[in-house]
Amino acid sequence: MSDPRHDDTLPAGDTPGGRHERPAAVLFDRDGTLIEDVPYNSDPRLVRVLPGVPEALRLLRTAGIPTAVVSNQSGVGRGLLTENQVRLVNARVDDALGGFGTWVYCPHHPEAGCHCRKPKPGLVIEAARRLAVPAEKCVVIGDIGADVLAAQAAGARAVLVPNAVTRAEEITAAPHTAPDVLSAVRLLLGHGPETAPVPVAETWGWDR
Ligand SMILES: [Mg+2]
Numbered sequence: 220m221s222d223p224r225h226d227d228t229l230p231a232g233d234t235p236g237g238r239h240e241r242p243a244a245v246l247f248d249r250d251g252t253l254i255e256d257v258p259y260n261s262d263p264r265l266v267r268v269l270p271g272v273p274e275a276l277r278l279l280r281t282a283g284i285p286t287a288v289v290s291n292q293s294g295v296g297r298g299l300l301t302e303n304q305v306r307l308v309n310a311r312v313d314d315a316l317g318g319f320g321t322w323v324y325c326p327h328h329p330e331a332g333c334h335c336r337k338p339k340p341g342l343v344i345e346a347a348r349r350l351a352v353p354a355e356k357c358v359v360i361g362d363i364g365a366d367v368l369a370a371q372a373a374g375a376r377a378v379l380v381p382n383a384v385t386r387a388e389e390i391t392a393a394p395h396t397a398p399d400v401l402s403a404v405r406l407l408l409g410h411g412p413e414t415a416p417v418p419v420a421e422t423w424g425w426d427r
């Protein structure tokens with residue numbers, strides 16, 4: 220029986236921490252992954268960055284790995300949000316975290332039959348295109364099964380960072396999980412999880 224820790228025994232698409240598998244880009248889900256999930260949030264003042272996220276982005280920036288956000292915002296299609304409100308919230312997150320390479324979101328109603336709403340691959344494919352990297356060399360980090368499925372549908376890899384809304388079967392089905400975004404990024408960069416503790420809390424002031 221092969222040792223699952225031995226990267227060479229695993230298929231290339233299943234080695235997020237493998238030293239030959241550094242991602243060409245990391246694509247993040249927004250709500251419940253980068254920031255607290257405030258359903259259909261239209262107010263930038265309600266943006267709260269989740270613990271470990273700023274440090275994770277610093278690590279990626281230092282490593283020269285481009286980043287993007289791929290987000291379902293069906294509140295637009297449901298008539299609960301305007302696109303401008305989505306853009307204002309996105310801008311707040313972008314500002315707080317030092318800027319992402321690109322932002323892509325799906326504004327459509329879940330029943331609109333679009334090709335961008337996760338678990339469809341459209342957002343992942345578009346983010347990869349804009350970053351000029353192959354989708355299959357990207358990794359998606361998200362908090363629910365739809366993030367993982369969108370990644371897989373686009374040929375990308377995925378790391379699930381579960382939270383209270385993540386279903387048990389989504390966790391079971393995920394190829395890789397991590398307890399938080401910083402751990403997920405350390406995994407992708409081939410850092411041991413023991414190299415530094417995850418900060419218990421990040422202090423983020425909004426009065427800059
Ligand atoms: Mg989410």
Ligand SMILES: [Zn+2]
Nearest residue numbers: 325333335336
């Ligand atoms: Zn869509």
